Amino acid sequence: xxxxxxxxxxxxxxxxxxxxxxxxxxxxxxxxxxxxxxxxxxxxxxxxxxxxxxxxxxxxxxxxxxxxxxxxxxxxxxxxxxxxxxxxxxxxxxxxxxxxxxxxxxxxxxxxxxxxxxxxxxxxxxxxxxxxxxxxxxxxxxxxxxxxxxxxxxxx
Numbered sequence: 001x002x003x004x005x006x007x008x009x010x011x012x013x014x015x016x017x018x019x020x021x022x023x024x025x026x027x028x029x030x031x032x033x034x035x036x037x038x039x040x041x042x043x044x045x046x047x048x049x050x051x052x053x054x055x056x057x058x059x060x061x062x063x064x065x066x067x068x069x070x071x072x073x074x075x076x077x078x079x080x081x082x083x084x085x086x087x088x089x090x091x092x093x094x095x096x097x098x099x100x101x102x103x104x105x106x107x108x109x110x111x112x113x114x115x116x117x118x119x120x121x122x123x124x125x126x127x128x129x130x131x132x133x134x135x136x137x138x139x140x141x142x143x144x145x146x147x148x149x150x151x152x153x154x155x156x
């Protein structure tokens with residue numbers, strides 16, 4: 001009997017990243033966590049709003065990811081803001097390191113989710129938006145919302 005794939009369960013989403021950056025490429029990476037952190041994530045207690053990713057000595061780390069302490073974890077709880085290692089293939093790390101060395105590129109976590117019982121994060125290779133780009137994307141979003149509203153009214 002074939003093992004059925006369970007759907008991805010979203011834990012945290014970084015909407016701010018889509019507003020602040022143009023996302024050019026995405027990668028899926030595992031996260032090195034301790035037991036109580038996984039239990040806390042199962043309860044949805046994770047935030048990646050202010051987090052960012054750095055490559056140091058051929059390893060990838062996420063900074064600023066807040067995983068709330070597990071209520072029943074007592075002495076086993078880790079620091080909520082501790083630096084967490086991301087698990088990527090060496091070739092992907094080298095490719096990302098080359099891109100980040102270019103001017104204007106950075107790495108940001110876009111989503112944290114469960115996939116087949118393991119915590120994964122979606123890493124985005126991003127280029128910063130200028131103020132006029134942000135205004136332009138807000139205007140497009142408002143225009144799309146307005147046309148959807150008009151379409152809804154006509155169909156009633």
